Amino acid sequence: MKYKSIKGTKDILPDESYIWIEVENRIRNIMHTYNYKEIRTPIFEETKLFARGIGEFTDIVGKEMYTFVDRGGDSLTLKPELTASVIRAYIQHNLGEKQPLTKVYYISPAFRQERPQAGRLRQFHQFGAEAIGSKYPIVDAEIISLSSKIYESFGIKNYKIKINSVGCEVCRNEYKTILKKFLFEISDKLSPESQKRINVNPMRILDSKDEDDIKATKDAPLILNYLCDDCKNHFNQLEELLNFLDIKFEVDGRIVRGLDYYTKTAFEIISTELGSQDALAGGGRYDLLIKELGGKDTPAVGFAAGMERLLMVLQKQNQNKFQAPKPKVFIAYTDQSFEKITFNLAHKLRSNGISCEFDFLKRSLKSQMREANRQNSDYVIVIGEEEINSNWLQVKNMRTGEIQKVGIENLENYFLGLDE
RNA sequence: GUGUCCAUAGUUCAGUUGGUUAGAACGCCAGGUUGUGGCCCUGGAAGUCGAGGGUUCAAGUCCCUCUGGACACCCCA
Numbered sequence: 001m002k003y004k005s006i007k008g009t010k011d012i013l014p015d016e017s018y019i020w021i022e023v024e025n026r027i028r029n030i031m032h033t034y035n036y037k038e039i040r041t042p043i044f045e046e047t048k049l050f051a052r053g054i055g056e057f058t059d060i061v062g063k064e065m066y067t068f069v070d071r072g073g074d075s076l077t078l079k080p081e082l083t084a085s086v087i088r089a090y091i092q093h094n095l096g097e098k099q100p101l102t103k104v105y106y107i108s109p110a111f112r113q114e115r116p117q118a119g120r121l122r123q124f125h126q127f128g129a130e131a132i133g134s135k136y137p138i139v140d141a142e143i144i145s146l147s148s149k150i151y152e153s154f155g156i157k158n159y160k161i162k163i164n165s166v167g168c169e170v171c172r173n174e175y176k177t178i179l180k181k182f183l184f185e186i187s188d189k190l191s192p193e194s195q196k197r198i199n200v201n202p203m204r205i206l207d208s209k210d211e212d213d214i215k216a217t218k219d220a221p222l223i224l225n226y227l228c229d230d231c232k233n234h235f236n237q238l239e240e241l242l243n244f245l246d247i248k249f250e251v252d253g254r255i256v257r258g259l260d261y262y263t264k265t266a267f268e269i270i271s272t273e274l275g276s277q278d279a280l281a282g283g284g285r286y287d288l289l290i291k292e293l294g295g296k297d298t299p300a301v302g303f304a305a306g307m308e309r310l311l312m313v314l315q316k317q318n319q320n321k322f323q324a325p326k327p328k329v330f331i332a333y334t335d336q337s338f339e340k341i342t343f344n345l346a347h348k349l350r351s352n353g354i355s356c357e358f359d360f361l362k363r364s365l366k367s368q369m370r371e372a373n374r375q376n377s378d379y380v381i382v383i384g385e386e387e388i389n390s391n392w393l394q395v396k397n398m399r400t401g402e403i404q405k406v407g408i409e410n411l412e413n414y415f416l417g418l419d420e
Numbered sequence: 421g422u423g424u425c426c427a428u429a430g431u432u433c434a435g436u437u438g439g440u441u442a443g444a445a446c447g448c449c450a451g452g453u454u455g456u457g458g459c460c461c462u463g464g465a466a467g468u469c470g471a472g473g474g475u476u477c478a479a480g481u482c483c484c485u486c487u488g489g490a491c492a493c494c495c496c497a
Contacts, residue, residue, distance in 0.1 A: 004470095007488070059495050063421075081497080110497085115421075117491060126497060193494075209493080259496090268497095279497055306497035334455050365455060373457040384455060396456065403456085 008114075008122025015324070022322040023311065024107055027127050027150055031105040034146045036129045039104040041085035047075040053084035053293055055260030057200070064112040078111035081259070083286070083302055084293070086130050091295035101133040107307070118312075119277035125307035128283070132290070135299035137234050140265045140285055141241035147269060147281050147303045148247060154310070155319045156271070159280060162252040163242075163267040164224065165235040166203070166284070171228035172263075176202055178221050189216035206254040222253030234264050257282065261289040265301065273316050274309060281305035328415060329356035330372035334384035336362050342383050345411075352412040372398065379415070 005011055012020055028038070047067050054061050066078040079085050086104060089095070095102045107127040114120060129146060131139045144161060151159050166172060183190070183198045183205060190198075191210040198205070206217055227235065242249050249267075257266045266284035274280070283303025290298040314320040329349060333342045342358050349356045357375055359368045365382070372380045380396045387393050391408045406414045 004488070064495075112496080114495070115493090116489085117493095120496075124497075128497085204495095257496095276492060277496075282497060304497055309497065330457095332456075364450085366452095366457085367450080369457040371457085380456070382456065386455085394456085398457070401457085 006122070008116040010121060010123070018324045019311065019314075019320055019322050020307075023154075023307070023314070023320075024127075026153065027107060028105075030146070030150050030153060031129060034103070034129075034142065034149075036103045036105040036131075036146070039086055039089060039106055040108070041079075041082070041089050041106070043109065044076045044078050045085055045088065047077040049084050049088055049293070050077055050080060053087065053261060053289060054081065058260060060112060060259070064114055066111045066113055079108075080112045081110055082106050082108055082126055082128055082304060083130060083259075083261075083289070086302075087132070087290055087293055087295070087300075090132055091290065091293060096133060096296065096298055099133075101131065101139075103129070103131050105129040117277065118275040119306065119309045121308060126304050127307060128281075128302060128304035130300060130302035132300040133298055134301075135287065137237040137265070138241055140234075140238050140301045141245065141247075143283060143301045143303050144238075144242065144249070144267055145245060145247060147283065147305060150305070151269065151280060151310070151313075154314060155317070156310075156313055157317060158273055159269055159271045159313075161247065161249040161267060161269050162255055163238070163249050163265065164252055164255040165227055165231055165264050166257065166262055166266045167223055167227050167231050168263050169288070171226060171231055172223065175221070175223045175226040178226065179203065179206075179223075182220055183217075186216050203256045207256050224251070224253045231264055238265060257284055259286075261286040261292065263287045267303070269305070271309070271313050273313055277309065279306070280309050280313065324376070325355075326376040326378075327355045327357040328377065329354060329379045329381060330368070330375060330377040331356060331358040331381045331383060332365055332368035332372065333358070334365055334382065338383045338388070341388065345381070345383065349412065349415070352416065354412065354415045381411075 031038070047065070050065060051061050056062070060080050065080050068076060070076055086106065090102060090104075105128065108125065109123055110126050111123050113122055116122060129143060131143060144163070148159075148161055167175060179202050180198060183194075183202055187195050187198060189212060190205065191208065191212050194205045194208055194210065194213050203223070205213060206220055206222075208214065208217075224235070239249075239251070252268075255266050255268055262284045264285040264287065267282070268279050269281040270278045271280050272278070281303050282305075283301070285299070285301045287299040290296065290300060311320065331342050331346055333339060339362070346356050346358050357372075357377065359371060361367075363371070369380065378398060380398060381393050382396070383393075387408075392405050393408055393411060394403050395406050395411075395414065396403045
C-alpha cells in the first residue's frame, strides 16, 4: 500500500462518522443549556504561546508538540490542547471588556506526538469549556457539574469525579518544600524515575503508578493540609456546593494537573473501563494564565475532555446506538430507459427535503431492491411502464412490506405527511 | 523516547516439522424464468501473505532491517 495515514492518526469513515456527529450535537446542546457559546480557534498558533501558557518544562512542550518553521521563518505549533488558544483569543479580542464573565466551549482536534495506545492518538479530539472572569468557587462547581452532566446524559456508568486543590503560588511553594523534604528522606524506596523527579516535579510522584512509589508515599504530606486560608476556604466552598447539588465526588489529594497553569481546584473524571488512559476529562482553575499570556489579571476555570475516550466508553457500555443517516426513499427502475425519469423524480423529492437514492450502476431490479434494503431506506418506489403511463406509483413500505398506490402529483405530500 | 506482542482476501481468522495452482466464514458481485428487499440456494470476483533484504533446491512459514498496529511505561484528555 503506497499511502497510509500518519502514525497515530485515524480516518473517521462513513460507518462511524454519524456517531461523532450525534455525540458532538449532544455535547453542544448541553453546553448551550449551561449558556456556554462555541469558540473556534485556528489549528495552529505561534509556538511561544504554548511554551508560555503550558509551561516550558512540561513534557507536552518539551517533547510532544508538532512544531515547524513556516516559509516565512516563524515557528508554529499544531495545538496540543485548547485552553492556551482560547485564552489568546480572549485577550486578543478583548472579550473581557464586553462582559465581565465569558463562557465558551470548544470541540476541536489537538495534536501531540506521543506513542499511540488505548485512548491516545497523535491527532485526537477534545471538547471542553472555559469560564473566564470569576474567582468564586461556584464557577468551579458549574464546570464540574457541566462536565459530569455530559457523561451522565450519555448514560455512562462507572465514572468517578475526583477533586483536589493544588493551591496558589504561595501555599503550593511552601508545600513543595515540605514534600521535597519528605521525598528526600524516603528517596531510596522510590522508583528510579521518581527519584529523578523529586526536584523537577515532586507532586507528580504522588500520582505515580509504580508499586514502590505508592507504598513509599503512603504517608506523604498532602497539599490539602497545607493550603493557605484563601485556598482552603475556596476548596471547602466547592465541596459544599457540589454536595448541595448532590454531585458525587471523591477528594483525592494526589491528583495533579500536568499543565503548569493550574491553581486551586483540580479535578478529573475517570472511568474504570478505559484501560491505562482512564481520564475522561480533567480540568481546574487557572487564575494566573491570562496575566501570564499578557492579559489583565483574570481568574478562570475550565475543563478538557477526550472525544475518543468518550466514544470508547460509549461503545464498551453499548450506549452508542445512534441512528445512521439513511434515505427515506429508494427509487428503483425496471428498465434503463427510465433512468432519466428516475433521476428527475429524485430531484423533485430532494428539492422538497425528502432524502432519496437510486441506482447509478444500471443494475437489475433485484439488485436495486437489495441495494434499497442495504441502504435501510424506509420506502421503495418502482418506476416502470405502468407507472409512467398511469401516473400512479407503487410505494413499498420496507418495514411492513406493504405496497400503496400514490398518485404522482401527491408523492411529496405523501412522504412529508409521514414525517412528523 | 523505552518495552512486550502482532502484521495472510473488504473484514475476522485458518494455514501442520519450510514442499505443488494460499483456504474458510462473513461481506461484495451475478443468478434462482415475465416487475419487488431481508431468509435460503447456485455460481463468481477478489490476496506482490505489511515493505525491503537474507538463508535454502524450495519461504506465508526461518533470520535481519524498516514501516504500521495493539497494549503498557512515560506523559496526559
